[in-house]
Amino acid sequence: xxxxxxxxxxxxxxxxxxxxxxxxxxxxxxxxxxxxxxxxxxxxxxxxxxxxxxxxxxxxxxxxxxxxxxxxxxxxxxxxxxxxxxxxxxxxxxxxxxxxxxxxxxxxxxxxxxxxxxxxxxxxxxxxxxxxxxxxxxxxxxxxxxxxxxxxxxxxxxxxxxxxxxxxxxxxxxxxxxxxxxxxxxxxxxxxxxxxxxxxxxxxxxxxxxxxxxxxxxxxxxxxxxxxxxxxxxxxxxxxxxxxxxxxx
Amino acid sequence: xxxxxxxxxxxxxxxxxxxxxxxxxxxxxxxxxxxxxxxxxxxxxxxxxxxxxxxxxxxxxxxxxxxxxxxxxxxxxxxxxxxxxxxxxxxxxxxxxxxxxxxxxxxxxxxxxxxxxxxxxxxxxxxxxxxxxxxxxxxxxxxxxxxxxxxxxxxxxxxxxxxxxxxxxxxxxxxxxxxxxxxxxxxxxxxxxxxxxxxxxxxxxxxxxxxxxxxxxxxxxxxxxxxxxxxxxxxxxxxxxxxxxxxxx
Numbered sequence: 169x170x171x172x173x174x175x176x177x178x179x180x181x182x183x184x185x186x187x188x189x190x191x192x193x194x195x196x197x198x199x200x201x202x203x204x205x206x207x208x209x210x211x212x213x214x215x216x217x218x219x220x221x222x223x224x225x226x227x228x229x230x231x232x233x234x235x236x237x238x239x240x241x242x243x244x245x246x247x248x249x250x251x252x253x254x255x256x257x258x259x260x261x262x263x264x265x266x267x268x269x270x271x272x273x274x275x276x277x278x279x280x281x282x283x284x285x286x287x288x289x290x291x292x293x294x295x296x297x298x299x300x301x302x303x304x305x306x307x308x309x310x311x312x313x314x315x316x317x318x319x320x321x322x323x324x325x326x327x328x329x330x331x332x333x334x335x336x337x338x339x340x341x342x343x344x345x346x347x348x349x350x351x352x353x354x355x356x357x358x359x360x361x362x363x364x365x366x367x368x369x370x371x372x373x374x375x376x377x378x379x380x381x382x383x384x385x386x387x388x389x390x391x392x393x394x395x396x397x398x399x400x401x402x403x404x405x406x407x408x409x410x411x412x413x414x415x416x417x
Numbered sequence: 418x419x420x421x422x423x424x425x426x427x428x429x430x431x432x433x434x435x436x437x438x439x440x441x442x443x444x445x446x447x448x449x450x451x452x453x454x455x456x457x458x459x460x461x462x463x464x465x466x467x468x469x470x471x472x473x474x475x476x477x478x479x480x481x482x483x484x485x486x487x488x489x490x491x492x493x494x495x496x497x498x499x500x501x502x503x504x505x506x507x508x509x510x511x512x513x514x515x516x517x518x519x520x521x522x523x524x525x526x527x528x529x530x531x532x533x534x535x536x537x538x539x540x541x542x543x544x545x546x547x548x549x550x551x552x553x554x555x556x557x558x559x560x561x562x563x564x565x566x567x568x569x570x571x572x573x574x575x576x577x578x579x580x581x582x583x584x585x586x587x588x589x590x591x592x593x594x595x596x597x598x599x600x601x602x603x604x605x606x607x608x609x610x611x612x613x614x615x616x617x618x619x620x621x622x623x624x625x626x627x628x629x630x631x632x633x634x635x636x637x638x639x640x641x642x643x644x645x646x647x648x649x650x651x652x653x654x655x656x657x658x659x660x661x662x663x664x665x666x
Contacts, residue, residue, distance in 0.1 A: 186577055189438070193576055327442055328435055328604040352627045354579040361614045362607055378601045 178350030182310075182317045182343040184336040184359040186328050188285040191320060194353070199315030201292040202306070202339065204299070205322035206331040208260045208388075209247070209282025211299040211395040215262035217403040217414050220271035224405065224412040226283040227276060236276040243270065245277040250388065261391050262301075274411075281322035289320055290407060297405040297412060300335060300370075300395060305402040307342040309415075317343065319359070330362070331374050331396070337363025370396050427599030431559075431566045431592045433585040433608040435577050437534040440569060443602070448564035450541040451555070451588065453548070454571035455580040457509045457637075458496070458531025460548040460644040464511035466652040466663050469520035473654065473661040475532040476525060485525040492519065494526040499637065510640050511550075523660075530571035535656065538569055544656040545664070549584060549619075549644060554651040556591040558664075566592065568608070579611070580623050580645070586612025619645050 185194040195201075204210055213224055221243075227233050230253055236244040237255065245258035252259035258268070260279045277283060289295055298306050298319070310317055319339055321332035337359035343349040344360070351357065366373045374396065394400075404415040434443040444450075453459055462473055470492075476482050479502055485493040486505065494507035501508035507517070509528045526532060538544055547555050547568070559566055568588055570581035586608035592598040593609070600606065615622045623645065643649075653664040 186435070187439075190436075190576065193574075324603070325442075327439065327602070328607065330603040330606055333607065353576070354573070354626055355577040357579055357622075357626055358577065358582065358607070358611055362610055365610045365614055377603055377606055 178348060180314065180316050180349050181352060182319070182340055182349040182356070183351055183353045184319045184321065184333070184340060184356045186321050186333060186355050186359075187323045187326065188281070188288050188320065189326055191285075191288050194318055194320075195289070195292070197316050198318035199293045200310070200313055200317045201289040201295045202298040202310070202317065202319045203282065203285045203289060203295060203322065204319060204332045204335055205279065205282030205285065206299060206335050206395055208262060208391060208395050209277070209279040209322065210297045211301055212245075212260045212262040212265055213277070213282075213297050213405050213412060214299045214301045214401050214403050215265045216270055216275055217405055218401050219265055219268070221275050222272050222413075224275045224277055225410065226286045226412065227278045228284060228287050230278055233276050233278040241273055243268070243273050243275045245275055247279045249280060261388070262394055263391050281324060285320055285322040286407065286412075290410070292318075295407040296415065298335065298339065300398045301401045302403055303335070303338060303398050305399075306404055307339055309404055310339070311343055311346045311348065317349070330377055331370075333359050334363050334366045334370065334374070337361070338367065427597060429563065429565050429598050430601060431568070431589055431598040431605070432600055432602045433568045433570065433582070433589060433605045435570050435582060435604050435608075436572045436575065437530070437537050437569065438575055440534075440537050443567055443569075444538070444541070446565050447567035448542040449559070449562055449566045450538040450544045451547040451559070451566065451568045452531065452534045452538060452544060452571065453568060453581045453584055454528065454531030454534065455548060455584050455644055457511060457640060457644050458526070458528040458571065459546045460550055461494075461509045461511040461514055462526070462531075462546050462654050462661060463548045463550045463650050463652050465514045465519055465524055466654055467650050468514055468517070470524050471521050471662075473524045473526055474659065475535045475661065476527045477533060477536050479527055482525050482527045490522055492517070492522050492524045494524055496528045498529060510637070511643055512640050530573060534569055534571040535661075539656060539659070541567075546654040546661065547584065547588065549647045550650045551648075551652055552584070552587060553648050555653055556588055558653055559588070560592055560595045560597065566598070579626055580619075582608050583612050583615045583619065583623070586610070587616065
């Protein structure tokens with residue numbers, strides 16, 4: 169187990185915020201915010217870009233998303249409590265996105281946790297989307313940035329969740345190893361430790377959590393495995409004028 | 418590293434809540450609440466009872482505490498940002514309590530985090546005070562209770578903190594090992610993992626945290642070491658009609 173060492177001469181900070189509700193306490197001086205909702209919103213967003221969507225509009229309410237049902241060029245997606253909201257063609261399943269024809273379309277999406285986190289942090293200088301699917305592409309990009317970075321976990325209904333925190337810890341470890349970034353917050357140290365504990369076997373650790381058992385009951389085992397498999401994508405979605413678009417290098 | 422196994426046939430739950438602000442999300446069905454503020458409020462409270470105080474009245478504001486300065490039979494204690502508030506004889510230093518004559522007195526106390534957590538949870542069926550000082554006495558008592566238990570971390574200015582979470586993980590491990598208790602929350606799993614990571618060396622892990630460096634600057638190294646040393650006490654303070662008193666077996 170590595171010590172909780174910090175880089176004494178770091179230039180920038182990388183921090184983890186465990187909950188959207190805590191964002192205001194962590195946002196100060198943070199130029200880049202990475203929004204994380206591993207199960208499943210941000211995993212679905214990365215997948216959607218790989219399937220050729222033009223943009224994703226994250227909205228907070230089901231009513232906002234409902235206006236786009238059936239509108240040409242748009243796909244409406246709404247998830248609450250892990251299930252597709254009645255009347256919507258999509259929820260937040262990345263595998264469902266993979267099976268659909270998304271090319272050139274705009275997805276309007278509302279989810280229990282992830283789109284809420286995006287909307288909270290929408291005034292950040294730069295907001296990008298993180299998931300295990302694009303983790304290496306994302307960290308390779310992050311490590312080149314000259315700015316403070318906040319990893320914002322979406323949680324589960326305003327509560328701490330394990331998969332977002334473990335993912336944040338994975339990103340933290342990579343950025344801290346570069347020597348360019350350091351940390352100040354206890355939550356950042358905890359995320360790093362959780363990742364070090366979990367990294368040999370995400371699946372078994374995350375499956376042991378009672379909430380994941382609920383996902384199993386919802387027959388989402390394949391979705392969960394997909395969301396926890398790293399490096400399936402090099403897409404980095406970023407927020408521009410209220411819409412997520414693919415970052416161009 | 419132990420797996421995040423749960424007890425399939427548990428009768429009661431033991432859960433960890435990382436932040437006072439999250440208490441309402443975790444409080445349902447919880448009969449016993451353990452309030453935790455390792456650095457330093459709950460450590461100081463346990464110490465105060467060992468020094469013979471009759472009771473401790475936790476108050477939220479400095480103004481409430483100030484009314485007791487100089488009043489016979491009372492000792493007023495107020496801490497903000499790790500320092501004794503001007504005009505008060507005590508803050509939240511357990512070592513300062515040890516050096517004072519507290520016998521038979523009532524301490525009126527307000528602190529940055531701990532007394533806030535106590536007041537939030539004051540309607541719990543039973544509220545007790547936890548610290549490394551009384552950890553074995555506390556867990557021995559908890560394991561005999563037929564009720565759900567919530568470990569409520571006080572955090573640091575509404576943010577997650579490491580020492581309270583590690584302590585919660587230590588209590589969780591003991592109660593889970595009994596087979597009588599199980600868990601449902603991701604935060605509880607995380608606390609257990611953090612403790613498993615930290616248990617070989619609390620001091621070095623907690624000292625590495627930047628906030629602890631601030632405590633060092635405040636010349637609180639001895640206080641921190643004292644607060645992280647387990648089993649110095651068998652006192653279990655409990656809340657009765659708004660006052661903390663010593664639990665009688």
